[in-house]
Amino acid sequence: MNSTFRRMAIWFNGLPAEASAQQIIARLRTAGINHPFIAADHERDRAKIQEVIEEAHRHELTIHGDFCKGRLRNQTLRDLAQVLKDGTQQPLLCPANPACVDYVLEELRRVLSAYAYDGITLDDGYYFATGATYHPEAPTGRNFTVRPACYCAYCQRHAPIEQPGWEDWKREKVTALIGKQAQLARELKPGLHFSSAAHMPYELAYYEPHRAEIPYYEGWSISQCRRGRMVDWVEWVRRGHVDFVLPMVYYHSRDLVRWQTDECRSLLPNAATTVWVGLGLGTVTAEYFQGLSDKPGDRAHDPAMKNDAMVLDAQLQDQLRLGQENVAFFCYSELSDEHLPVLARYR
Numbered sequence: 001m002n003s004t005f006r007r008m009a010i011w012f013n014g015l016p017a018e019a020s021a022q023q024i025i026a027r028l029r030t031a032g033i034n035h036p037f038i039a040a041d042h043e044r045d046r047a048k049i050q051e052v053i054e055e056a057h058r059h060e061l062t063i064h065g066d067f068c069k070g071r072l073r074n075q076t077l078r079d080l081a082q083v084l085k086d087g088t089q090q091p092l093l094c095p096a097n098p099a100c101v102d103y104v105l106e107e108l109r110r111v112l113s114a115y116a117y118d119g120i121t122l123d124d125g126y127y128f129a130t131g132a133t134y135h136p137e138a139p140t141g142r143n144f145t146v147r148p149a150c151y152c153a154y155c156q157r158h159a160p161i162e163q164p165g166w167e168d169w170k171r172e173k174v175t176a177l178i179g180k181q182a183q184l185a186r187e188l189k190p191g192l193h194f195s196s197a198a199h200m201p202y203e204l205a206y207y208e209p210h211r212a213e214i215p216y217y218e219g220w221s222i223s224q225c226r227r228g229r230m231v232d233w234v235e236w237v238r239r240g241h242v243d244f245v246l247p248m249v250y251y252h253s254r255d256l257v258r259w260q261t262d263e264c265r266s267l268l269p270n271a272a273t274t275v276w277v278g279l280g281l282g283t284v285t286a287e288y289f290q291g292l293s294d295k296p297g298d299r300a301h302d303p304a305m306k307n308d309a310m311v312l313d314a315q316l317q318d319q320l321r322l323g324q325e326n327v328a329f330f331c332y333s334e335l336s337d338e339h340l341p342v343l344a345r346y347r
């Protein structure tokens with residue numbers, strides 16, 4: 001068993017205003033983190049992002065830009081939004097609509113020409129909404145319901161709505177969009193790392209043997225990635241669209257993290273390198289935000305459910321024991337001083 005990871009990554013959910021680029025990168029180096037993933041406002045934070053990229057390169061870190069244009073952020077794009085059966089617009093763009101594909105590719109071209117990123121990682125806003133509000137990986141503390149999408153004008157003309165094959169059609173549209181982004185990114189920057197965040201579980205059926213021990217089992221039937229969100233990230237890896245995926249395995253429970261890692265390993269023969277399991281730092285655990293059941297708010301915000309340095313240490317040991325070579329953390333704002341020496345031991 002290895003005692004260190006080849007690559008340790010961390011997501012930035014925005015760049016901290018109070019720290020300089022030098023301070024940020026110095027902190028990562030103290031923790032042995034060599035792959036920062038920057039999710040920041042490419043318009044507003046332009047100067048700061050440039051400084052962080054330069055500083056990262058000065059220290060030979062590999063820096064990735066988070067790219068997420070799947071969400072409806074701007075009402076000028078409302079014609080591209082997913083629509084529910086009752087006509088309600090969803091806050092997500094419809095990946096099937098060719099006008100949406102054009103928009104996403106143009107935005108990607110813009111980010112890649114403006115920033116010297118070594119990699120692009122896709123955020124999780126690319127799926128077909130089922131309308132489910134349940135989301136145990138980044139819990140919202142809300143109840144869940146299922147309302148299938150998409151009934152937008154494009155889908156009404158072209159999709160086999162409510163017919164057999166509708167789900168496959170949607171999965172294929174999402175996969176095609178990812179493939180087009182990968183192709184453009186690699187054309188513009190040969191050698192670029194192209195990756196994506198991934199929702200877990202991939203398929204609920206895998207967890208049947210542990211059903212009684214999983215407090216979120218019912219919710220997972222909604223949020224499971226392939227059948228619930230019409231997102232087949234395993235296929236993206238198989239087709240070579242992405243070099244690796246970052247499953248969002250944000251739990252306090254070692255068992256839940258292990259089982260979800262096992263599922264990834266059962267799906268991809270080279271998961272040791274193509275799957276960088278994303279571990280939650282601090283308050284970023286389903287147990288902390290969601291509580292210990294599918295009922296939102298049930299015993300939520302218990303400080304004992306945070307991933308402190310000791311918990312993280314145990315989860316990292318498990319990752320090595322399972323044979324994983326790379327790992328990721330979410331997110332920088334939850335990285336505490338007590339995490340740093342623990343992480344540093346793994347590089």
Ligand SMILES: [Zn+2]
Binds near residue numbers: 095152
């Ligand atoms: Zn649509």
